[in-house]
Amino acid sequence: MPLEHVLMQIKDDPSLKWLEKMKGDPNKRNRNKYCRFHRDHGHDTNECFDLKQHIENLIRQGKLRSFLGRDHKDEKLKGKVEEMSRPPLGEIRVIIGGGSTGQSSKSRKTYLKVVQNVQLFGRSPRTKTTKEQAIIFTNEDVERVYHLHDDAIVITLLIADYTTRRVLVDNGSSVDILYYPAFQQMKLGRDQLRPVNSPLVGFGGMKVQPIGTVTLPVVVGAYPQQVTKDVNFLVVDCSSSYDAIIGKPTLNSWKAVMST
Template sequence: MSLEQVFMQIKDDPSLKWPKKMKGDPNKHNRNKYCRFHRDHGYDTDECFDLKQQIENLIRQGKLKNFLGRDHKDEKLKGKVEESPRPPLEEIRVIIEGNSTGQSSKSKKAYLRVVQSVQLSGQSLRARTTDEQAITFTDEDAKRVHHPHNDAIVITLLIADYTTRRVLVDNESSADILYYPAFQQMRLGRDQLRPVNSPLVGFGGMKVQPVGTISLPVVVEAYLQQITKDVNFLVVYYSSSYNAIIGRPTLNSWKAVTSTYHLSVKFPTEYGVGQVQGD
């Protein structure tokens, strides 16, 4: 079922909040494409990021089961939609005093090249699927971002049933990091951590010894396309403006493709290509 088909079923639902008109000069909008949700030209309903976000939230709240359960030809997809996902336990943000990093420009660049020396072993190679999906970024994806920019990709993930904001997507990181303040907010005990002997190198040029490692379920969501995988986090006691870092191990396991220009992450699922936009 396409996004537009879902919208046509739920458009009269009072839970749906209608958006304002699209931004920008209407004369420059693509007249060959029409979004029924925005009631404006520019892109198709199936490409509407705002509609995807609203439907995701309504599904999590269990408000669309009566609509999405109708006329599904794909029973597997129907079962997925009608599941009652457990709501997040809490939302983890960060509170920063003063400058978010408190570092010089040189130090900030060094910090973003974190975790360069960790060697992860014991990971088996997965066989390629026979139906590889093409992942592309278009000008439509770029319209959601104010240009020019030099921003990093910072997203929101569901980690251990906690909505976790300020998660940095870092292709240069060879490990996945969970910062200790976020670990504490998840009410996890230090007795759940496994010891780690290898230090991390890259935190401002310093060596940092992880508190330990822990495997936690992570959900990356994009409408009906989502991935749920256990991620092996290194828990680090270190001051940061982020709650976690998703590095190459997880990005590769997701088969994810990132675009800093579009501030977006896309990944294949059995229901199509999913997308997470940077906050």
């Protein structure tokens, strides 16, 4: 269903938050295209990325359930709302990987600095350079943040409809990794794994052979800074303090930059 039609159907819903006009020089925009969501020129409503993300976020939060009761004939949209309104299938918390981190506070902090940095043999193909808005960090970004610290950056993601609590962000990793215990908790079968021949190598030079690769949908962030994309995970069966690792491929896909 076209986004513009959806917008007109839900335009009176109190959960819909209309955006302000777009930033930038209006003289440089295409005056032949108009977005009803931004109420400004530059792109068509059906091309509006912000509108798409906002609608998906409202559906996921269950705020468009009342829309299902309206008298409309679009069963495709109804099915989309019902599908995305379902709560997460479950929650995956920390997976304890044994006593390799040590018992003292110092040993645990040392472990966090070096844990699970992996690389995949081979090189990713170069992509075409595009002009994007500069990503910078200002003093506003460090408000309410304790300094100085060397903590690992661990986030929560929605992976395959499971709230996954312990995901390490590692811009030194050239692959995205899902540990097998988390894979099992997501009730995924080994028949969904595709074979992979490239081994992983860690700090000690030890090679680990993944048991396969799987593509899963991942949701990160909250509207309007929200991204939903498929991620190709290497599934590894070994001990870890984390459920998954997000590396350079996905960080680049999300156009995300990590600030320590």
